[in-house]
Amino acid sequence: MEGSSSLLDAEAVADLVLLDPLTEESLVQTLRERFRRRDIYTYIGNVVISVNPYQSLPIYTPEKVEEYRNCSFFAVKPHIYAIADDAYRSLRDRDRDQCILITGESGAGKTEASKLVMSYVAAVSSKGEEVDKVKEQLLQSNPVLEAFGNAKTVRNDNSSRFGKYMDIEFDFKGEPLGGVISNYLLEKSRVVRHVRGERNFHIFYQLLAGASPQLLQQLKLRQDCGHYGYLKQEGSSLPGMDDAANFHAMQDAMRVIGFSPAEVTELLQVTAVVLKLGNVQLSSSFQASGMEACSISKPQELREICELIGLDPGTLERALCSRTVKARDETVLTTLTVPQGYYGRDALAKNIYSRLFDWLVQRINASIQVKSDRQRKVMGVLDIYGFEIFQDNGFEQFIINYCNEKLQQIFILMTLKEEQEEYVREGIQWTPVEFFDNSIICNLIENSTTGILAMLDEECLRPGVVNEDTFLTKLNQLLATHKHYESKETQNARRVTDASLPPRCFRIHHYAGKVTYNVTGFIEKNNDLLFRDLSQAMWAAQHALLRSLFPEGDPQKVSLKLPPTAGFQFKSSVAMLMRNLYSKNPNYIRCIKPNDTKSAMVFTPELVLAQVRYLGLLENVRVRRAGYAFRQLYGPFLQRYKMLNAQTWPRWDRGDREGTEVLLAGLELPAEELAFGHTKIFIRSPRTLFDLERRRQERVAQLATLIQKMFRGWRCRTQYQLMRKSQILISAWFRGHRQKNRYKQMKRSALILQAYARGWKARRTYRKYFRSSASTCLANFIYRRLVQRYLVGLAKNLPPLSVTDRTWPPAPYRFLDATNQELKNIFYHWKCKKYRDQLPASRRAQLQARLCASELFKDKKTLYPKSLQQPFRGEYLGLKQNPKYQKLHAVAKDKLVMADSVRKVNRASGKTVPRLLLLTTEHLVLADPKAAQPKTVLSLSDIRGVSVTRFSDGFLALHLKEVSTVGAKGDFLLVSDHLIELVTRLYQTFEATTGQALPLHITDRFSTRFPKGDVSITVVESPKASTNGPVCKKKGSNKMEVLVY
Ligand SMILES: Nc1ncnc2c1ncn2[C@@H]1O[C@H](COP(=O)(O)OP(=O)(O)OP(=O)(O)O)[C@@H](O)[C@H]1O
Ligand SMILES: [Mg+2]
Secondary structure, X not given: OHHHHHHHOHHHOOEXXXXXXXXXXXXXXXXXXXXXXXXXXXXXXXXXXXEOOOOOOOOOOHHHHHHHOOOOOOOOOOOHHHHHHHHHHHHHHHOOOEEEXXXXXXXXXXXXXXXXXXXHHHHHOOOOHHHHHHHHHHHHHHHHHHHHHEEOOOOOOOEEOOEEEEEEEEOOOOOEEEEEXXXXXXXXXXXXXXXXXXXXXXXHHHHHHHOOHHHHHHOOOOOOHXXXXXXXXXXXXXXXXXXXXXXXXXXXXXXXXXXXXXXXXXXXXXHHHHHHHOOOOEEEEEOOOOOEEEEEOOHHHHXXXXXXXXXXXXXXXXXXXXXXXXXXXXXEEEEOOHHHXXXXXXXXXXXXXXXXXXXXXXXXXXHHOOOOOOOOEEXXXXXXXXXXXXXXXXXXXXXXXXXXXXXXXXXXXXXXXXXXXXHHHHOOOOOOOOOOOOXXXXXXXHOOOOOHHHHHHHHHHOOOOOOHHHXXXXXXXXOOOOOOEEEXXXXXHXXXXXXXXXXXXXXXXXXXXXXXXXOOOHHHHHHOOOOHHHHHHHHHOOOHHHHHHOHHHOXXXXXOOOOOOHHHHHHHHHHHHHHXXXXXXXXXXXXXXXXXXXXXXXOOHHHHHHHHHHOOHHHHHHHHHHOOOEEEEHHHHHHHHHHXXXXXXXXXXXXXXXXXXXXHHHHOOOHHHEEEOOOEEEEOXXXXXXXXXXXXXXXXXXXXXXXXXXXXXXXXXXXXXHHHHHHHHXXXXXXXXXXXXXXXXXXXXXXXXXXXXXXXXXXXXXXXXXXXXXXXHHHHHHHHHHHHHHHHHHHHOOOOOOOOOOOOOOOOOHHHHHHHXXXXXXXXXHHHHHHHHHOOHHHHHHHHHHHHHHHHHOOOOOHHHHHOOOOOOOEOOXXXXXXXXXXXXXXXXXXXXXXXXXXXXXXXXXXXXXEEEEEEOOEEEEEEOOOOXXXXXXXXXXXXXXXXXXXXXXXXXXXXXXXXXXXHHOOEEEEEOOHHHHHHHHHXXXXXXXXXXXXXXXXXEEEEOOOOOOEEEEEEEOOOOOOOOOEXXXXXXXXXXXXXX
């Protein structure tokens, strides 16, 4: 919808109807802005304005054709394709014949536009071998006609020097069937003369540049342009134009159209003849009668011409140099002067060429015309020479500008008419508009009695002296007061001094500007006479084509009637053209030339303004806007704006008109702004349309957001759902898989369990039958046998019962090691118990004492090993036997444990005194040996502890509790020969009596308590001590050394 977006762009509106404010300046400015943006097309309603870009733009591609194909006219950017499409569809679908009128001044781009229209129609119409051939033929007519009918002028390098109207004919399906070309007034004077900076018709240059040497030889031509009189006035080559390539293109085109090679040769031969005629030189000579005559100065060229056309050179020479005049019944041959001869030669060349061009058009028509009688629809494309104002304007310009004037008239009338018709058709009130009607100028030229053309004809046909001056005088007389006519005379009459209007000139105020025409040549060109001798000579030639061009040369058909004048012919063909155009639906392409220098993208506002003025564009817009600036069919309108109303968006199911009414009612637009036609909605001011567009754009943005939102939501939802579905699927599969695995495992486990259970059950039932259990049985049997043998063996081989014997047979098998060891221990303990049980009580007590001694002293006192040799006798004194000890015996009675003699160490001196020691189960008694009386009786419970040395001495300190009765005397230091036994028995007895263990210290240093203080005793190993006993040495008051060995 690019077109519509530029609708909103007030700086460069795509349709000038929407221009606001509407002035010449704003209109030109808009065109300029669009041109700057390379938008060379602009609309005024359905009229296309085309500004020549003078450069190739990328807007004619096949993609563009597709873009415009079947699109809505206003929905896309303005383009020539849009109007072509509109016309073609209207023709095809609504059965309305169409014409496309392309107007504009020379170089504005008319021919290019017509080619674009044709190529578009060819591209969009249906395809097929036959149809394609027709299309190709229609398209290829352009290069042929351009070669013969176009030339470089100061305004345009490829200026059409003829008018062309081409009817393309279609069948009911819109397939092209063929066409008819009409040509109008070729500027034939160009054949013999052209102004500086211009060229002759392209074909001459193309022929010389592109023909092969053989062809040139065949045509008796030279490649050098400068050699030819009709060409040499200017440089032949044209920048940007490849004549040779164009020649080949033209030949190809002729082939496509259906020209036979012979026809092409003939055509080129006649062309060569025209070129060569320019080189026929005349010189003056004098006849015998003294009259000046002319003759051919260099007959070579003439001879070659005659060879080419198969004519006797004498005949041609005669025709060129003399003239047959018929007076009454007499025929007189008069000689011509040199100027007359040249005039005749040039007239011949011009006539040959223009007739050749007519023949060419007829020949093309013969190829492209529709053969069948099928009903046809027609699309006419008019590309006629543009309005021209030169420095020096002659008859041709007058004719051309007249034609343009007529086209302007048709434009004005038809635009207005159509507008008016549309309002009537749609039932809308119509307000008439002021506009410039150029009928007055058309009338000035073509009026059958007072028109300039009529007066020119009158002058040409009038007997007597006829020249341009008489013609001008006549004009001045008749048109003296005409608003659009001026000449020196009328100016003088009005007392106007104007140096720009020279004598022998008249000026017409055309719709497109004032043009001053020089009357020189008007009569002659209007007469367009060719001496009969020349046409007869041409008819006499062998050359079929040339001959056919001059039918009046046939002496049989000699007619004295003058041929119609060029003006008359032109006027009638223009009238016919107008009738033709009026009968069709017009489509306009108005071409504008942006600069005079043919430069790309240069925009000269003054030049454009002049064209805008004479093309009446402003009036065109006004007419278009007189009623309503914008109109559109209800359908497309509703389609475009339906989103502006909630009722019509997104779908409207009822009629388009009703929908449009509902839509606009909701928008609250002023009532006078709108009118509802039968099929179209009309909007009065551009502002309202802009407003609609603005609202639409805002709404579209909203809708786009909405669509985006919905789409994103939808996309996210679908994606989420897809993900969810996938997730569910994956988890379902996963769970299934996991459960399957679990089930499989359970099944496997169950099977295993079952198998085991069944196996177990079966084994239980069948175990007895199974050999497999035999091994266990055997193993158990063997095991039992081994154990049995082992035990039996043991019983037989038991070691001796002696407790000292610790032997035991080794285990025969390793697995019996632990058992063997255990049995060994059990046996040993049993053996010991047995031994113990058979011992007497005394012996047992002795052994217990020994055991106790060992526990107390083994490895602690050096004396112990020695004591092992000595039996524990206990009674060393012989108390019973010795009456001396009777008293003592009485004291001891049955409770005696041990009786021995000891030495008591004097605590003051360290010396020893003998004593008798009795140990009973309750007391420890010390007695003097001599008196054999108890001296000290200690209750065992008074004893606190005993200290002995580590050595092999018999020293012993008996520590007493302080409460002892004899406590006053302190501890006892004794020396015994049976120390081990003594201490052991004391220990045992003490334990038995008190139930406590006697504290025994085996130490080198200890302290003894005495009434006079404690004495610390240090045991010193010394050789001074004898083996019998230790030597005690008092050291100071409270220290004593015990020397031991
Ligand atoms: N649409 C276009 N794109 C590019 N160049 C263009 C276009 N239209 C015209 N031209 C250029 O302008 C030149 C003149 O155009 P064209 O021959 O169509 O003018 P014209 O109006 O037919 O003039 P005349 O009345 O003299 O025949 C072309 O040769 C071409 O170079
Ligand atoms: Mg042209």
